[in-house]
Amino acid sequence: MSQWNFLFSSIIITFLYFNLNLFLTNSETIVKNLEYPCKPPYNSYPFCDTSLPITTRAQSIISHLTLPEKIQQLCNNASGIPRLGIPAYEWWSESLHGIATNGPGITFNGTIQAATSFPQVIVTASAFNRTLAMYNVGQAGLTFWAPNINIFRDPRWGRGQETPGEDPMVASAFAVDFVRGFQREKASGGGGNVKRVVRKRSLSDGDDDGNEGLMLSACCKHMIAYDLELWNNFARYNFNAVVTAQDMQDTYQPPFQSCIQQGKASCLMCSYNAVNGIPACADKELLQKARNDWGFEGYITSDCDAVATIFEYQNYTKSPEDAVAIALKSGTDINCGTYMLFNTKSAIEQGKVQEMDIDKALLNLFLVQLRLGLFNGDPTKGPYGKLGPKDVCSTEHKTLALEAARQGIVLLKNRNKFLPFNKDSISSIAVIGPLANNTSKMGGGYTGTNLNFPKSIFEGLQAYVKNVNYAPGCLAVSCESTSGFEEAISIAKDADIVVIVAGLDLSQETEDHDRYSLLLPGFQSKLITTIAAISKKPLVLVITGGGPIDLSMANGDERIASILWIGYPGEAGGNALAEIIFGDYNPGGRLPLTWYPEAFTSVPMNDMNMRADPSRDYPGRTYRFYTGKVVYGFGYGLSFTNYTYKLLNAPKQLTLSGSISPESKRKIQLQIGEGYQLDYINLDEVESCNSLKFNVQVSVMNEGEMDGSHVIMLYSRVTNEHAGAPRKQLIGFDRVQTTSYRGTESSFLVDPCNHFSFANEHGKRILPLGDHALVLEDQEHIVSIQI
Numbered sequence: 001m002s003q004w005n006f007l008f009s010s011i012i013i014t015f016l017y018f019n020l021n022l023f024l025t026n027s028e029t030i031v032k033n034l035e036y037p038c039k040p041p042y043n044s045y046p047f048c049d050t051s052l053p054i055t056t057r058a059q060s061i062i063s064h065l066t067l068p069e070k071i072q073q074l075c076n077n078a079s080g081i082p083r084l085g086i087p088a089y090e091w092w093s094e095s096l097h098g099i100a101t102n103g104p105g106i107t108f109n110g111t112i113q114a115a116t117s118f119p120q121v122i123v124t125a126s127a128f129n130r131t132l133a134m135y136n137v138g139q140a141g142l143t144f145w146a147p148n149i150n151i152f153r154d155p156r157w158g159r160g161q162e163t164p165g166e167d168p169m170v171a172s173a174f175a176v177d178f179v180r181g182f183q184r185e186k187a188s189g190g191g192g193n194v195k196r197v198v199r200k201r202s203l204s205d206g207d208d209d210g211n212e213g214l215m216l217s218a219c220c221k222h223m224i225a226y227d228l229e230l231w232n233n234f235a236r237y238n239f240n241a242v243v244t245a246q247d248m249q250d251t252y253q254p255p256f257q258s259c260i261q262q263g264k265a266s267c268l269m270c271s272y273n274a275v276n277g278i279p280a281c282a283d284k285e286l287l288q289k290a291r292n293d294w295g296f297e298g299y300i301t302s303d304c305d306a307v308a309t310i311f312e313y314q315n316y317t318k319s320p321e322d323a324v325a326i327a328l329k330s331g332t333d334i335n336c337g338t339y340m341l342f343n344t345k346s347a348i349e350q351g352k353v354q355e356m357d358i359d360k361a362l363l364n365l366f367l368v369q370l371r372l373g374l375f376n377g378d379p380t381k382g383p384y385g386k387l388g389p390k391d392v393c394s395t396e397h398k399t400l401a402l403e404a405a406r407q408g409i410v411l412l413k414n415r416n417k418f419l420p421f422n423k424d425s426i427s428s429i430a431v432i433g434p435l436a437n438n439t440s441k442m443g444g445g446y447t448g449t450n451l452n453f454p455k456s457i458f459e460g461l462q463a464y465v466k467n468v469n470y471a472p473g474c475l476a477v478s479c480e481s482t483s484g485f486e487e488a489i490s491i492a493k494d495a496d497i498v499v500i501v502a503g504l505d506l507s508q509e510t511e512d513h514d515r516y517s518l519l520l521p522g523f524q525s526k527l528i529t530t531i532a533a534i535s536k537k538p539l540v541l542v543i544t545g546g547g548p549i550d551l552s553m554a555n556g557d558e559r560i561a562s563i564l565w566i567g568y569p570g571e572a573g574g575n576a577l578a579e580i581i582f583g584d585y586n587p588g589g590r591l592p593l594t595w596y597p598e599a600f601t602s603v604p605m606n607d608m609n610m611r612a613d614p615s616r617d618y619p620g621r622t623y624r625f626y627t628g629k630v631v632y633g634f635g636y637g638l639s640f641t642n643y644t645y646k647l648l649n650a651p652k653q654l655t656l657s658g659s660i661s662p663e664s665k666r667k668i669q670l671q672i673g674e675g676y677q678l679d680y681i682n683l684d685e686v687e688s689c690n691s692l693k694f695n696v697q698v699s700v701m702n703e704g705e706m707d708g709s710h711v712i713m714l715y716s717r718v719t720n721e722h723a724g725a726p727r728k729q730l731i732g733f734d735r736v737q738t739t740s741y742r743g744t745e746s747s748f749l750v751d752p753c754n755h756f757s758f759a760n761e762h763g764k765r766i767l768p769l770g771d772h773a774l775v776l777e778d779q780e781h782i783v784s785i786q787i
């Protein structure tokens with residue numbers, strides 16, 4: 001794994017500890033009424049005995065429950081069982097990029113009033129820095145429903161901002177890092193039946209006590225092919241995603257498979273939508289594949305009321321009881337919401353659900369609670385019992401939020417090296433736009449409460465230049481009127497420099513809300529051209545929002561010198577942007593998704609096909625398959641310096657070892673050229689993929705006057721056209737620190753079985769024989785695979 005130290009990322013090692021919602025004010029003060037399972041006198045049950053295997057303990061809990069008590073566990077707000085000393089438990093907490101207020105498990109009304117707001121995931125992803133880590137602490141449960149790792153398939157998707165973008169390899173890498181950081185699985189002391197990853201903790205307050213278990217539980221969501229909210233007649237609740245076996249195998253599934261196999265996530269969330277006619281939470285084959293093929297050990301929750309939608313929106317069953325039965329029997333363990341609570345009893349009476357179906361779900365649920373240490377007695381004596389308010393919004397977290405914002409900002413245009421500015425040569429700035437002096441939703445969707453730190457863009461600029469004037473220009477992001485233009489013009493006219501903040505906020509893209517257009521909302525473009533016409537110098541345009549915008553107009557307009565994308569940069573976005581504008585940080589972020597032109601909106605959003613189909617004018621999706629024009633491509637991003645690249649060494653030829661029989665060789669037609677055939681081999685027939693792996697050394701030269709941290713991206717491409725092959729695919733990335741006029745080297749481990757293959761139309765991965773290109777920006781190196 002270490003050679004694949006490429007990359008990026010941002011991992012949210014969110015790490016919070018909340019003792020069943022009662023916060024410990026500090027390590028010395030033990031809250032009097034702290035409720036927890038196994039508190040004396042309820043500590044003599046076998047399930048409290050930490051020396052027993054956790055499966056035995058989980059079965060012990062189940063054996064003590066009555067049927068009505070069992071049913072009360074099948075929802076997110078699981079009831080307490082006072083006669084056993086077990087308090088209620090809220091499974092639903094959210095932490096996509098810091099603690100969010102979206103789940104009922106989280107409150108900000110106690111000792112803790114706020115938490116660090118890190119950049120939205122799409123911004124963190126654009127940093128492509130794997131070691132970028134985040135820590136935070138909040139009032140919450142221990143089970144969090146993050147990360148969101150659905151592929152950002154369509155630029156209109158309202159929740160694309162929550163994801164790491166359009167590439168399955170990036171999403172997989174993000175998922176693995178997020179879950180590992182988040183769960184912090186500890187080494188087994190022996191005896192546990194759950195496999196453990198040995199991982200060193202770096203808590204300042206604790207030594208590893210050898211307890212097995214999870215610090216927190218992370219949840220891979222939403223399984224699967226969920227990436228449409230509400231578009232024309234299609235709503236996420238009734239949508240049937242028609243997905244080919246091919247796209248499932250090499251686009252939709254990989255992030256989930258990685259999240260479970262390598263990340264070892266302890267929760268999966270099934271989505272509202274159906275896939276090829278079967279609602280995800282009722283899809284036994286899908287959910288069991290996770291357990292049986294990927295080794296999933298954890299619980300499966302439905303998205304909120306996604307068991308109800310099986311009947312009510314998907315019309316997949318004839319009654320609520322049938323919906324509960326099929327969900328439970330397929331492997332869904334709890335329904336977020338009350339649907340199972342209210343319909344399980346009658347489902348049992350009707351003989352549709354058996355008590356053993358419930359016991360199976362409860363075993364999964366209690367095993368996770370046990371791994372979290374919930375039944376190990378007084379949590380203040382546990383490994384994280386000393387965490388407290390001092391650990392929330394700490395200096396370290398704030399610094400990290402700032403660092404993440406810096407790294408994620410993407411420079412899209414910079415004509416004639418307009419940026420950076422020298423602050424001493426600028427006496428006044430006009431900053432224009434409805435979001436330029438507003439910090440309320442700088443983190444985008446699933447943001448928490450942040451009282452103490454957020455800096456607006458206006459304030460960020462003020463830290464460099466005293467004389468900053470602000471006018472909203474548009475009253476809201478929707479910009480339905482030009483009535484604020486006058487004021488904006490008046491401050492812009494006299495300023496040395498004009499910065500316009502345009503783009504999207506959650507009124508344009510969010511849960512249950514997809515866009516219909518990729519253009520700037522309302523009169524925003526008009527605001528930009530109006531100001532550009534009167535300003536002394538060309539403009540700096542700052543773009544907010546998670547989804548791509550068709551900026552062709554601004555990109556081609558000479559009066560707009562520089563364009564920066566900040567996404568939803570979180571609490572420190574204003575500072576980070578100002579640091580870049582004034583040259584204290586050399587931008588290095590790169591777009592984790594394709595920016596399409598407005599014409600793309602003629603593609604039906606409900607069409608899940610990734611691959612282009614010229615016979616019906618279908619352009620395909622994402623950089624891997626899209627054949628049309630782009631505004632900015634995947635991986636696009638400038639800096640204040642230029643870089644040149646070299647592929648230093650890599651093999652020219654690889655020979656598949658082992659005895660591959662001639663019969664096992666398959667032929668596929670070349671898309672272009674007649675009568676010409678190429679060999680390929682089914683990946684599962686390749687012996688010893690490990691021996692094919694090789695290292696590629698690369699060098700990147702910083703050709704400019706500024707040091708900078710830079711993302712190296714390595715792609716592969718099949719050089720002959722194979723039907724269904726990606727145009728290219730990302731196989732590695734590494735963010736490296738570079739020095740002015742110096743070269744920096746990096747190396748990538750290439751795994752040809754994984755990196756040179758793709759899925760055929762039966763959903764089987766195939767490895768084309770013959771030439772493959774390694775692509776590093778403008779450099780290519782051919783590796784030939786032979787038998």
Ligand SMILES: *[C@@H]1O[C@H](CO)[C@@H](O)[C@H](O)[C@H]1NC(C)=O
Pocket residue numbers: 072075077078079338
């Ligand atoms: C969970 O909350 C719902 C309302 O949101 C309520 O009807 C139900 O009784 C609660 N269940 C438990 C077990 O507290």
Ligand SMILES: *[C@@H]1O[C@H](CO)[C@@H](O)[C@H](O)[C@H]1NC(C)=O
Pocket residue numbers: 107109110
């Ligand atoms: C905080 O809010 C929760 C949920 O709204 C409520 O149950 C709780 O009593 C409140 N706590 C305080 C200290 O106000």
Ligand SMILES: *[C@@H]1O[C@H](CO)[C@@H](O)[C@H](O)[C@H]1NC(C)=O
Pocket residue numbers: 129130131132133403404407709710735736737
């Ligand atoms: C990646 O992120 C980490 C954590 O913020 C930072 O220390 C490191 O400098 C970053 N790497 C580069 C090359 O910018």
Ligand SMILES: *[C@@H]1O[C@H](CO)[C@@H](O)[C@H](O)[C@H]1NC(C)=O
Pocket residue numbers: 238312313314315
């Ligand atoms: C599902 O059933 C409801 C009534 O129960 C009906 O209104 C709706 O149109 C049906 N939807 C589909 C997709 O058949």
Ligand SMILES: *[C@@H]1O[C@H](CO)[C@@H](O)[C@H](O)[C@H]1NC(C)=O
Pocket residue numbers: 437438469470
């Ligand atoms: C910016 O917003 C803050 C908070 O809403 C407000 O107090 C301040 O006056 C605004 N600044 C300007 C220049 O409008």
Ligand SMILES: *[C@@H]1O[C@H](CO)[C@@H](O)[C@H](O)[C@H]1NC(C)=O
Pocket residue numbers: 438439440441505506
């Ligand atoms: C900030 O923006 C939000 C919407 O994003 C809006 O509700 C709020 O009124 C704005 N605040 C100010 C001070 O303009």
Ligand SMILES: *[C@@H]1O[C@H](CO)[C@@H](O)[C@H](O)[C@H]1NC(C)=O
Pocket residue numbers: 416417639640641642704
């Ligand atoms: C990068 O190179 C291009 C083409 O040679 C040149 O136009 C541009 O000014 C350079 N940019 C920087 C920041 O050096």
